[in-house]
Amino acid sequence: MAIVKPSLAKGTRDFSPAEMEKRNYIFNTLKSVFRKYGYQEIQTPSFENLQTLTGKYGDEGDKLIFKILNSGDYLSKAPDALLAEKASNSLIPHLSEKALRYDLTVPFARYVVMRQHEISLPFKRFQIQPVWRADRPQRGRYREFYQCDVDVVGSESLLNEAEFILIYHEALRALGLRDFAIKINNRKILSGIAEIIGKPELIFDMTVAIDKLDKIGLDGVNKELLERGFTEADLAILRPIILLEGSTVSKIEQLRSVLAKSETGLRGVAELEEVFAYLNQLDVSGEVYNKYVELDITLARGLNYYTGCIFEVKTNEVSMGSIGGGGRYDDLTGMFGLKGLTGVGVSFGADRIYDVLEELDLYPKHESDNTRLLIVNFDKSIEAFTLPLLNRLRQAGIAVELYPQAVKLKKQMSYADDKRIPYVLLIGEEEVNTGKLSLKNMKSGEQQKLSEQEITVLLSKQRADSAIRTDQ
Amino acid sequence: MAIVKPSLAKGTRDFSPAEMEKRNYIFNTLKSVFRKYGYQEIQTPSFENLQTLTGKYGDEGDKLIFKILNSGDYLSKAPDALLAEKASNSLIPHLSEKALRYDLTVPFARYVVMRQHEISLPFKRFQIQPVWRADRPQRGRYREFYQCDVDVVGSESLLNEAEFILIYHEALRALGLRDFAIKINNRKILSGIAEIIGKPELIFDMTVAIDKLDKIGLDGVNKELLERGFTEADLAILRPIILLEGSTVSKIEQLRSVLAKSETGLRGVAELEEVFAYLNQLDVSGEVYNKYVELDITLARGLNYYTGCIFEVKTNEVSMGSIGGGGRYDDLTGMFGLKGLTGVGVSFGADRIYDVLEELDLYPKHESDNTRLLIVNFDKSIEAFTLPLLNRLRQAGIAVELYPQAVKLKKQMSYADDKRIPYVLLIGEEEVNTGKLSLKNMKSGEQQKLSEQEITVLLSKQRADSAIRTDQ
Numbered sequence: 009m010a011i012v013k014p015s016l017a018k019g020t021r022d023f024s025p026a027e028m029e030k031r032n033y034i035f036n037t038l039k040s041v042f043r044k045y046g047y048q049e050i051q052t053p054s055f056e057n058l059q060t061l062t063g064k065y066g067d068e069g070d071k072l073i074f075k076i077l078n079s080g081d082y083l084s085k086a087p088d089a090l091l092a093e094k095a096s097n098s099l100i101p102h103l104s105e106k107a108l109r110y111d112l113t114v115p116f117a118r119y120v121v122m123r124q125h126e127i128s129l130p131f132k133r134f135q136i137q138p139v140w141r142a143d144r145p146q147r148g149r150y151r152e153f154y155q156c157d158v159d160v161v162g163s164e165s166l167l168n169e170a171e172f173i174l175i176y177h178e179a180l181r182a183l184g185l186r187d188f189a190i191k192i193n194n195r196k197i198l199s200g201i202a203e204i205i206g207k208p209e210l211i212f213d214m215t216v217a218i219d220k221l222d223k224i225g226l227d228g229v230n231k232e233l234l235e236r237g238f239t240e241a242d243l244a245i246l247r248p249i250i251l252l253e254g255s256t257v258s259k260i261e262q263l264r265s266v267l268a269k270s271e272t273g274l275r276g277v278a279e280l281e282e283v284f285a286y287l288n289q290l291d292v293s294g295e296v297y298n299k300y301v302e303l304d305i306t307l308a309r310g311l312n313y314y315t316g317c318i319f320e321v322k323t324n325e326v327s328m329g330s331i332g333g334g335g336r337y338d339d340l341t342g343m344f345g346l347k348g349l350t351g352v353g354v355s356f357g358a359d360r361i362y363d364v365l366e367e368l369d370l371y372p373k374h375e376s377d378n379t380r381l382l383i384v385n386f387d388k389s390i391e392a393f394t395l396p397l398l399n400r401l402r403q404a405g406i407a408v409e410l411y412p413q414a415v416k417l418k419k420q421m422s423y424a425d426d427k428r429i430p431y432v433l434l435i436g437e438e439e440v441n442t443g444k445l446s447l448k449n450m451k452s453g454e455q456q457k458l459s460e461q462e463i464t465v466l467l468s469k470q471r472a473d474s475a476i477r478t479d480q
Numbered sequence: 481m482a483i484v485k486p487s488l489a490k491g492t493r494d495f496s497p498a499e500m501e502k503r504n505y506i507f508n509t510l511k512s513v514f515r516k517y518g519y520q521e522i523q524t525p526s527f528e529n530l531q532t533l534t535g536k537y538g539d540e541g542d543k544l545i546f547k548i549l550n551s552g553d554y555l556s557k558a559p560d561a562l563l564a565e566k567a568s569n570s571l572i573p574h575l576s577e578k579a580l581r582y583d584l585t586v587p588f589a590r591y592v593v594m595r596q597h598e599i600s601l602p603f604k605r606f607q608i609q610p611v612w613r614a615d616r617p618q619r620g621r622y623r624e625f626y627q628c629d630v631d632v633v634g635s636e637s638l639l640n641e642a643e644f645i646l647i648y649h650e651a652l653r654a655l656g657l658r659d660f661a662i663k664i665n666n667r668k669i670l671s672g673i674a675e676i677i678g679k680p681e682l683i684f685d686m687t688v689a690i691d692k693l694d695k696i697g698l699d700g701v702n703k704e705l706l707e708r709g710f711t712e713a714d715l716a717i718l719r720p721i722i723l724l725e726g727s728t729v730s731k732i733e734q735l736r737s738v739l740a741k742s743e744t745g746l747r748g749v750a751e752l753e754e755v756f757a758y759l760n761q762l763d764v765s766g767e768v769y770n771k772y773v774e775l776d777i778t779l780a781r782g783l784n785y786y787t788g789c790i791f792e793v794k795t796n797e798v799s800m801g802s803i804g805g806g807g808r809y810d811d812l813t814g815m816f817g818l819k820g821l822t823g824v825g826v827s828f829g830a831d832r833i834y835d836v837l838e839e840l841d842l843y844p845k846h847e848s849d850n851t852r853l854l855i856v857n858f859d860k861s862i863e864a865f866t867l868p869l870l871n872r873l874r875q876a877g878i879a880v881e882l883y884p885q886a887v888k889l890k891k892q893m894s895y896a897d898d899k900r901i902p903y904v905l906l907i908g909e910e911e912v913n914t915g916k917l918s919l920k921n922m923k924s925g926e927q928q929k930l931s932e933q934e935i936t937v938l939l940s941k942q943r944a945d946s947a948i949r950t951d952q
Binding site: 013014015016017020021022023024025028029032043044045046048049050051052053054055056057060071072074075076077079080081082083084086091092094095096099100103104105106108117118119121122123127128130132133138140142152163164165167168174286289290291292344345377378379391392395396398399402405406407408409410412413422423426427 | 485486487488489492493494495496497500501504515516517518520521522523524525526527528529532543544546547548549551552553554555556558563564566567568571572575576577578580589590591593594595599600602604605610612614624635636637639640646758761762763764816817849850851863864867868870871874877878879880881882884885894895898899
């Protein structure tokens with residue numbers, strides 16, 4: 009076979025041991041918080057029947073779904089006419105019946121519908137798996153990336169919304185973030201605003217425009233609103249709403265007055281108040297509500313299926329887009345024929361969180377997953393001493409390696425360095441005779457003579473410490 | 481959009497929370513053993529450039545690789561003549577440039593070659609990820625399944641082989657298996673046998689035939705050997721080798737004498753002896769060697785790239801194919817132009833191990849990942865008591881849920897049952913007034929009145945116990 013200079017497929021990444029350690033740190037931290045709130049893990053297959061995915065993400069989305077070519081003689085049933093025309097689009101269903109997962113939401117809806125008779129509602133699940141999109145790759149945008157979703161279906165209670173605020177708070181604090189905003193809004197408030205302007209049919213155009221306030225400023229938003237069919241008179245009503253300021257309590261007051269004539273709008277305000285009431289009963293200190301929650305009326309979130317509260321999380325410590333978002337949807341499973349099942353969920357942007365922790369240098373310094381000790385291999389003759397020692401240390405639960413061959417010391421030390429192994433054990437004839445082994449701390453350079461038992465205690469203790477820190 | 485009755489793509493599976501817990505238990509156990517022996521995790525992308533995979537698995541393998549249809553107008557560059565002929569096979573490279581991972585070995589080789597200047601040898605990695613094969617699905621065979629590989633490249637030392645025996649032993653024992661065989665052989669011994677028969681060119685036919693001894697018996701093997709070009713005289717030489725019996729030491733003796741005239745064969749025998757010597761120096765009790773290791777001369781393992789020791793693991797407690805296998809390959813990365821890099825590795829058959837543990841009822845009874853306590857929601861008026869309590873228990877690290885609405889007790893109890901939540905807390909007016917809360921053990925049915933502090937201690941203690949048990 010011809011030798012191929014190897015390369016990665018466009019938009020994909022390998023993860024090295026050091027990167028995996030950081031990724032696992034993030035995922036384990038998130039999982040441990042999700043579990044504390046009663047969420048359980050599920051996984052769905054990497055590919056679904058094409059018809060399960062088609063039509064769920066809009067026309068643009070459909071194009072970005074990776075389709076899998078049928079196996080065998082996949083052209084045998086393709087219509088000749090379409091082939092002659094090279095009708096790529098029309099031929100897809102003839103050549104492909106499977107496609108790669110595009111998000112975790114649609115497969116979750118499929119899962120719930122297929123298992124509706126065996127799952128007990130409310131069903132609280134989390135799911136951390138890769139998804140694939142045929143986007144043009146660019147900095148920070150990959151064709152394979154992980155999504156990290158937490159959802160509950162089958163419970164109308166707004167306690168769930170309050171708990172998602174706490175989940176965001178607890179998870180991001182656990183990862184070391186100190187300054188972030190958990191933004192909240194409610195689709196019913198947005199509907200109410202479109203209603204009082206008298207243009208409920210333009211709700212989509214309105215939300216798309218005001219969602220851009222951060223990026224294009226008020227003038228930009230106004231310009232876009234005019235282009236999308238609003239009048240100067242509408243803008244006069246919208247302006248104070250868009251620019252709403254003050255404490256959350258005062259924003260709520262103002263909204264209640266603005267929306268006085270919209271039943272839907274008032275329902276949205278009442279929902280927000282109930283979420284805040286739950287939050288403050290849970291967190292009696294009020295810290296989360298006062299310090300982290302921000303009612304943001306310009307928050308719209310693109311997805312049309314949200315019907316109640318919507319969330320978005322931004323860090324203030326690093327310049328970065330949102331690191332999380334979500335909301336309530338009243339008809340997630342309708343697309344598969346199961347009506348009236350309400351759900352609410354949020355997701356964490358793991359790749360962005362990864363970059364944030366990197367930039368803020370927030371990863372644990374102490375790699376608990378890693379080899380703790382390298383035994384230097386000076387000479388094959390000493391293996392009669394080092395091999396049983398190696399085995400005993402492992403039996404004590406310590407991650408240890410013996411360098412597998414007696415090569416130059418420098419090479420072995422640089423192996424320990426490269427692998428960030430914190431301790432190296434140097435055993436020569438003298439050490440064998442006295443039973444006092446030379447343990448070198450690779451960070452400080454300090455070298456101590458210790459007995460096997462002292463070494464076991466030292467390394468076991470550190471292991472227990474790190475286990476507590478990374479406990480999930 | 482049309483409503484689709486949802487279904488899974490053929491040969492794929494969802495994993496429910498209960499299944500995920502068991503799978504995570506297996507993966508976490510394996511990872512913790514791999515790490516103890518100095519192996520670090522990497523991950524590679526789900527799809528690779530098609531040319532990275534093509535030609536690595538033989539013609540049959542190539543057919544089983546799932547190809548991804550190019551995005552956009554994928555037919556525009558397809559030759560008209562091939563389209564007119566419906567030449568499915570020849571058109572593949574025109575329609576597809578990416579394909580799903582078929583195993584973890586080829587992507588690992590690609591990884592090593594691409595990072596050869598940054599990784600420090602020996603490079604010890606493990607990788608646990610799904611792979612995809614367009615096989616006909618059948619009982620126990622899926623189109624998406626996980627592989628679980630541990631390999632070291634860049635070290636000739638047979639210490640690695642001995643450590644893999646210990647890794648198998650430790651991991652399977654940790655999973656609760658008691659009776660299994662770690663079979664070992666050496667490709668050089670097989671080559672030596674073909675050599676002394678005078679038919680080195682038939683080594684492949686010979687190994688394919690004798691590999692079937694278990695299934696088709698000696699007569700079957702002999703029949704197949706005759707069909708594949710061996711003579712009755714050859715069979716006479718082969719018979720005692722195939723039927724080799726006795727202790728490992730005695731088998732080694734006999735092999736040394738049979739193979740006296742084959743340099744390669746003797747080298748294979750010497751390699752086995754060195755592995756056993758390492759093993760017995762590590763495990764001075766000799767238990768692993770005596771109780772679990774079996775020198776099996778009929779063990780061939782299909783893959784042609786093995787050049788030294790080969791392994792296969794079978795459980796004797798359940799009727800099941802091999803639950804693991806591997807070996808040494810002297811030229812893994814040659815396919816990508818990096819010559820002379822030796823490697824050795826093993827894999828664990830996670831799906832089969834899953835079934836074995838299920839059949840032997842070996843999963844931990846105590847689900848540490850799960851919600852530990854459900855607070856029953858009797859009445860919204862009690863939420864002023866239950867919500868802060870809920871938050872305090874979570875801050876103590878306990879996974880707790882408050883049922884999100886005050887529905888019938890029966891429904892809440894069956895929620896706890898279905899979710900296998902071990903404790904339920906019943907809080908009514910009396911409990912609020914006295915501060916003594918009714919804790920019900922869902923397994924025993926026993927109910928106790930306890931203070932919040934007593935409950936916290938009870939559930940924290942159990943959590944610590946289970947953390948120790950599932951410690952990775």
